[in-house]
Each structure stands twice: as C-alpha cells, then as structure tokens.
Amino acid sequence: MPENCTYIARSSAIAARALAGEMMVMNSADSTFFTLNEVATAIFQAADGRTPLREIVRDRICEQFDVDPGQAQADAEQFVAELSGHGILLVSNQPLSSEPAR
C-alpha cells in the first residue's frame, strides 16, 4: 500500500441519484442538498471505499477530462474534504465499505 493512501466511501446516511449527468446528493441528517458537476460525480461514483483517491483521480479524472494531474489531485482532495465535512463521504487511510451509486 502506498504511503498517505486515502480511501473514500459514500456514507450510508445519504440519498443520491444522477440527473442528466449530475449527481443529486442529500444528507438526511441535516437536509443539506448538493448537486455535483460531471467531474465531482465521477469521483463520487468511484468512491467505493476500496480504490485509493489517487487512483480515482488518475483513472477517472485525468483519463476522461483534460486536466493537469497535480491540479486534479489538489481539487479532488479539496472536494473530498468539503463533502466529508458534510457527512457525505467517509475518508480513511484504510479501505471502507460503500453502497453503489446509481
């Protein structure tokens, strides 16, 4: 396992559904409601708790969107921090379990 490996998983407390390529996410605990753009949706959908964030950025973001890898990683880390602050994503340096997002 690489050093500083970050795993992300969707919280089981949330509701989520894709609408025209964007993900709607709602946390029932506080009724916060978000829509995620295409790039954020790709990260959210890949948040299976088993794939390291660095791998998600490399395979799901850099390969599909024309972005600088360093910038993509920094943006992804900021996005993960924001959603984990709202209880939408769980973050760990160990693998986690997660529900599949549709």
Added chain:
Amino acid sequence: MSLMTEVGQKAFNLGVPIAVHMDVTYRCNERCVHCYLDHDDHGEMTTDEIKGVLDQLAEAGVFFLTFSGGEVFMRRDFFELVEHARRLMFNVKIKTNAVMIHEEEARRIRELGVDTIQISVYSHRPEVHDAITKLPHSFERTVQSIRFLREQGLRVTIANVLMTANYSDHAGVQQLAAELDAQYTLDPTITPMMDGDTGILALRIPGEELQQVFRNPMLVENQEEFCAPPKAPSETDLEGYPCSAGHSFCYVSPYGDVFPCVQFPLPTGNLRRQKFLDIWNFSPQMQEVRSIQAKHLTVCSSCSHVGSCSRCPGLAYMEGSMRGPSTADCEKSFYRTGVPTANMLRLGLSKPHSTTGDTAHLIQIRPVAVPA
C-alpha cells in the same frame, strides 16, 4: 431560485420522474371519517414485487420516494422495503399515523436514514382526534410516538387535515407541534372516495372559514401577496403546465397501478404487467396529461386566475374533465382574493356554489408549511 427548485424544474423539463408517492397498503388500523380509501386488501404487491418496482424506479431516476398508505406499518415487511429503498439511495419520506411506532421502531427508522416522517394529528384535544380516527387512545399513542421519533433526532412533520369537526383546532395543533419540536402543515383537502362517492365532501370546511385561514399570519406567510387580486395572465402563463403530475411525479398503488398523482385516478398502466419506464414514457394517458397547457383548458384559459390558481388537474378529472375547471380550486381562488373565477361567472354565481348539491362547501388548498 433555490437549488431544489432548480433541480425540480430540470427534472420537469427532461421528463424525469424525480418524485414518486407509493402506497404500500390500503389497510389501516384507524378508520378516519374523511378517508377516501377502501381498506380491504384486494391483492397487494408482495415484498419481492415492491422491491422489483423500487429497482425500476431507481433506474428511472426517481430520487424522492414517499411511502404511504393506508397505514404503512400494517405491512410486516415494511422495514424490509425501507431498507431496500435506502440501499438504492432514495430520499425516503414516510407518512403514517405513528400508532405502531415505539422506541424500537423509532430507532430503526433513524438507522435507515429516513429523511422525514409525516404524521397526521387532527386536534390537540384527544377526544376530537380520537373521534376522527375512530381509534380509542390514538391521540395519546400518536403523540407518544412523535416523542420517540424526536428523541432519535428524526425530522417529524405534523399534518393537520382540517374538516368540519376540527377546523377551529389548528392553532392548538400548531402549538402542540411547537412543543414537540415538529414541523406543522395545514391541509383542508378532503377528496372524494376512490369509488367516486362524494359523501365525505360534506366534511369540507365552509369557504368563509377558509378566508380566515388565508388571512391568519400564523399560517400564511406573505399574506398580502398571497391574497392579492390576480395579475392579467401573460403568454408564459398560458404556455405553462398545471403541475408536476405526469411530468416529474407519479403515484403507485399497492396493486401496482400507476397514476399521474395520488389525487388523479386516471389509470395509466400496471407494474405487474408492464415496466415502469414503458408506462411513464409511452402510456397514452400519461402523454395526454403531459400535453395539457393552460391555453388548452376549456374554461380556465379565459380566467383571470389562470396564472396563479392552484387548479388541480386530478380534481378537475374527478369532476368530469382533466381540461375542465376544478370547482374546489375555483373556490379557493375566490376566497383567497375575493375575485370571482371564469367558472363562477360562466355559471352566473357571485360566490362559489357546492357541486355536491347539499350544504357542503368545496374547499381545497395545497398544504401550507409553517415553521414550528
């Protein structure tokens, strides 16, 4: 425009069924005097059938799912259904009388991540509430259940349906909601029985009483704007659609029947024989509902209220035509603004006249949410 409204509009424009109301049973442990349902079981969907329907709804893009009835807890598999729905990541709301919710059930509801529980309370006076539900001690049990749910930190909304027996009690129920730290909504909607029997419409509150509700600052925000005379309809108003029924919302019955709305009994298909998306996309009835714009309405297109009226196409359908007026909403518009509707003028009425032929008044307003 709020993000939620924006998303709702997007779903409407794309024809995505973003919200579904599903009754899992019509059976009930109460016998409310105003209830429009037949409580016998005529062949409810099985656990597996409902799970299969939920899978299809998730694939179709449904996000907001309301489980209702009947009383949902009459089904022994109800938690299994909620668990399946939450695994599919629906935003789940439950409508219940809560009589069967104890500490254990409240804990389970929280664990499952249910968004909101809406509970009917008819009065702050036990004898009035129990007389409406016809279940002794139901008030006491319902209020105790609300406490259990609130102890779990769950969001509870008290729905206060107003009718002749309780229309002076809304302030008391609102106060009770505040004491229980629950939200409060008021709803003077009494609909005909599912078999078309209009006898229960006699329970609707008199229009003059509704005027008082509209002018009560504790119940209606932005009262001046809400009760203002209608503005002249614009071209945009006439190009508009009546509501989300059949556009981004629909109703599924315990028998698998799909309707545009819980209050719009136009059969469009059955999930025991057809796939949900086939019904949603290709049902001629669903397509007809979707095709109706304000300019197509036989009477209402020439009404000054057309841009602001909450005309319900389902109630209009029950009156005879989904393109026709809904007398109940005409009365609401009149008592809200004091301006007669085109339907009233057509009939030569200076004030609304009941269609039931007796002393009942036809009053319908959409739920008014008031912060607790």
